[in-house]
Amino acid sequence: MKKIFLIICAAVFLAGCGSEKNFTAGELLNVSYDPTRELYAAYNERFKIHWEKELLKGKVVLTQSHGGSGKQARSVIDGVEADVVTLALSYDVTQIKNAGLIRGGWRREFPDNSSPYTSTIVFLVRAGNPKNIYDWNDLIRDDIRIVTPDPKTSGGAQWNYLAAWEFARRNFNGDENLIRAFMKKFFENAEPFCDGARGATEDFQSGTGDVLIAWENEALLSKKNSPDDYEIVIPSLSILAEPSVAVVDKVVDKKNTRELAEEYLNYLYSEEGQEIAAQNFYRPRNQKILEKYQEIFKPLELFTIDDAFGGWVKAHNDHFADGAIFDQIYQRRRKTPNMGI
Numbered sequence: 001m002k003k004i005f006l007i008i009c010a011a012v013f014l015a016g017c018g019s020e021k022n023f024t025a026g027e028l029l030n031v032s033y034d035p036t037r038e039l040y041a042a043y044n045e046r047f048k049i050h051w052e053k054e055l056l057k058g059k060v061v062l063t064q065s066h067g068g069s070g071k072q073a074r075s076v077i078d079g080v081e082a083d084v085v086t087l088a089l090s091y092d093v094t095q096i097k098n099a100g101l102i103r104g105g106w107r108r109e110f111p112d113n114s115s116p117y118t119s120t121i122v123f124l125v126r127a128g129n130p131k132n133i134y135d136w137n138d139l140i141r142d143d144i145r146i147v148t149p150d151p152k153t154s155g156g157a158q159w160n161y162l163a164a165w166e167f168a169r170r171n172f173n174g175d176e177n178l179i180r181a182f183m184k185k186f187f188e189n190a191e192p193f194c195d196g197a198r199g200a201t202e203d204f205q206s207g208t209g210d211v212l213i214a215w216e217n218e219a220l221l222s223k224k225n226s227p228d229d230y231e232i233v234i235p236s237l238s239i240l241a242e243p244s245v246a247v248v249d250k251v252v253d254k255k256n257t258r259e260l261a262e263e264y265l266n267y268l269y270s271e272e273g274q275e276i277a278a279q280n281f282y283r284p285r286n287q288k289i290l291e292k293y294q295e296i297f298k299p300l301e302l303f304t305i306d307d308a309f310g311g312w313v314k315a316h317n318d319h320f321a322d323g324a325i326f327d328q329i330y331q332r333r334r335k336t337p338n339m340g341i
Helices: 001-025 036-052 067-079 091-097 136-140 154-173 176-188 197-205 216-225 247-256 258-269 271-279 287-292 305-309 312-319 323-329
Strands: 026-032 060-065 084-087 121-126 211-215 232-233 245-246
Touching: 026 036, 026 067, 026 091, 036 060, 036 121, 036 197, 036 245, 036 258, 036 271, 067 084, 067 091, 067 154, 084 091, 084 258, 091 216, 091 245, 091 271, 091 312, 121 154, 121 216, 136 154, 136 176, 154 176, 154 197, 154 211, 154 247, 197 211, 211 216, 216 232, 245 258, 247 258, 258 271, 271 287, 305 312, 312 323
Parallel strands: 026 060, 026 084
Antiparallel strands: 084 245, 121 211, 121 232
């Protein structure tokens, strides 16, 4: 009887081990842009519950990487094995696609052109708005110092640039000489650049400059953390920023993580995912949740990059490629890295 009992116990143990094989641990790396740290820290906690407890898919390890969107895209192209990318602009994802890591048609893989939340560009100023900054034309005054990241490395900085350019275009009736003069003065007023939006925010918070040209979510987060120190100024015109997400096909096929990666991005569109986006100051696509947060997300006049600039590829080639308009109007001054040990 004792022998039979041991055989039964062994059989139960082995059966249990067999079932555990269906719950293989998964690992996913999300390479994202600079200001999404808090968003994906919160989202990853909820997604783990969804994957492990609701879908019963087993343990999962989620890691995230952040930096200027352009630099992050280059890191993936150069070998960082991201399962998914959640970047500031579609051009950066297209560059990864052009490197052979993402298949064509990626913008149709998920709803809303694979952009699960939106944002825009606003101004963050000191409490009381001591320099009386209300719109883009105030930023070219001689007494104004601007904080904005580097358009060569930061997707947010490119949104900033294009929003300012379109304001000037409309105010100068498309006269490119006047637009360029406006943009030249804009960047003459800029402090030396950081690589990414979060670095620019930290510079402004440390006392640099009079105004931060910021992602709306960065401005709202700063206001939440230090309500007595800052004010948010909504300009008369801004740009509809649509950060992009994509599965890095070559990586997930190599690692056998496609199911995990696809579910990770799909879940951003769920009510839970959209709620987390709104709580972290990104405008959700879900209209019901957007209305719930209408006191936070103020209405403003927005234009799209497709309507104003012919899409991201054309905008990049015209403005941000080597030797393009940005290089022509700006004598580059970047923030000197701290070399102290």
